[in-house]
Amino acid sequence: MTGPQERADGSGADRRDDRAVTTDRRDDRAGTDRRDDRAGTGRRDERFGAGRRDERPQRGDRPAGGGDRRGGRPVRPAVDRPRYAAYEALAAVHRDDAYANLVLPAVLRDAGLYGRDAAFATELTYGTLRAVGTLDAILTDAAGRDVARIDPPVRDALRLGAYQLLHTRVPPHAAVSSTVDLVRAVAPGATGFANAVLREVAGRDADAWVQRLAPAMESDPIGHLALAHSHPQWIVRAFAEALGGDLGETTRLLIEDNDPAPVHLCARPGLADPVELADAVGGAPGAFSPYAVYLAGGAPGDLPALAEGRAHVQDEGSQLVAAALADAPLDGPDGRWLDLCAGPGGKTGLLSALAAQRGARVTAVEVAEHRARLVAQATRGLPVTVLATDGRTVGSDPKLPEEHFDRVLVDAPCTGLGSLRRRPESRWRRQPSDLPPLTRLQRELLVAGLRAARPGGLVAYVTCSPHTVETHVTVTEAARRCGAPVDFVDARELLPAGMPGLGAGPTVQLWPHRHGTDAMFLAVLRRG
Known part of the structure; x- marks a missing residue:
């Protein structure tokens, strides 16, 4: 439905049951298979920490209870604020099915973290989420029990600790001791267990663990x-x-x-020049899209061009597939464009800016009312009519007549497997059982889009997934079922000349490792 930086979809697939609890937790003071609890639990190295302040409890330290008591009042253990922020974000993702890109900014803001502290918390959060599958296998081996049997707060803390040990330059003693501090805050009875497991993890580097498991x-x-x-x-x-x-x-x-995705901006045609925008933000013009700007860093929401509606955040691949529809040769009238799955409005923003230059008008359809409002907000001042309705109602809704539109974009809901760089938690939530209902919806939407196109009109089918059942199978089935002749347009010819790795056509699959974009799929169909 939207581009990779625009949508947060996903179900609870592959999510471990947070109700599972440890049934055989090692005792802090005794027990077989207990390691030396003295290591890594003493005074922390005060030189360590990315922008870390001091050892006293900080704002955002919210231990679950317990700990020492002095003068009748509980004394909260010191918790490193960036690590605690990362823990809170992880806990929200795994406990509440939250999305890291939505929850983490609020966590950082509430904790008062900026600069290096915020960057460190962000690295820990996203890195741990990407690596969860491998980390869980390692923790299962190190703990001698399935990770699903470890209490959720301890499990998330151990994941953070293991990530630091295996994938960062954090000294092992600091990674262990800081994680034990965190466990002491969120699950005081499990500090010995956590210390023992992390010492076991620290005994091998990441490559050695992979070789073992x-x-x-x-x-x-x-x-x-x-x-x-x-x-x-x-x-x-x-x-x-x-x-x-x-x-x-x-x-x-x-x-x-597994590498962090770069931030791409779209300089809206007629409203911003990409070279000037790149100079203004300290970025660089994109390699392929004529509207793309690569942002070097910082918070894109603070940029004046975004606040003024002259640009928006959008992966270069999303720009390319939207522009391909707008630039495809078309015989006959060309003033009525349709975005059938518009929310929250990234591709609609680019299409409507192009439409404004050509005297065309865009009808943007979004089934969810709150997302329809986002589309309206994203396209304010542009020639767009937003409809909060189901795109499959073409022909039955008088606002969506059949054989009416010259260009139609069907950016269908999908698994989002092409944007795992940006949605690291999605890889663990999605599962094969998600595919049948999604592909059925994709076929229905594409059939509706083909019905909405006038004879000779163009339809672009787009997904942010390379899965063949969401791409080639869906397109083939929808073309067969639409009830009208359909011809494929060679989509390679609609992308910039000299762009490598586009395959044999007529469809195009973009790739992160080939093109530096999300894995966007594009098929362009001409209705007969």
């Missing part, structure tokens, strides 16, 4: 890649299939998926 590449390449690069096996298999079975390229894609 992953299946052999020769005998089980999908299983090996899944554990080595922290993706569910079914997603690795889907990526490999979409890449023609090339495991080397699949590996490069998985590695790219």
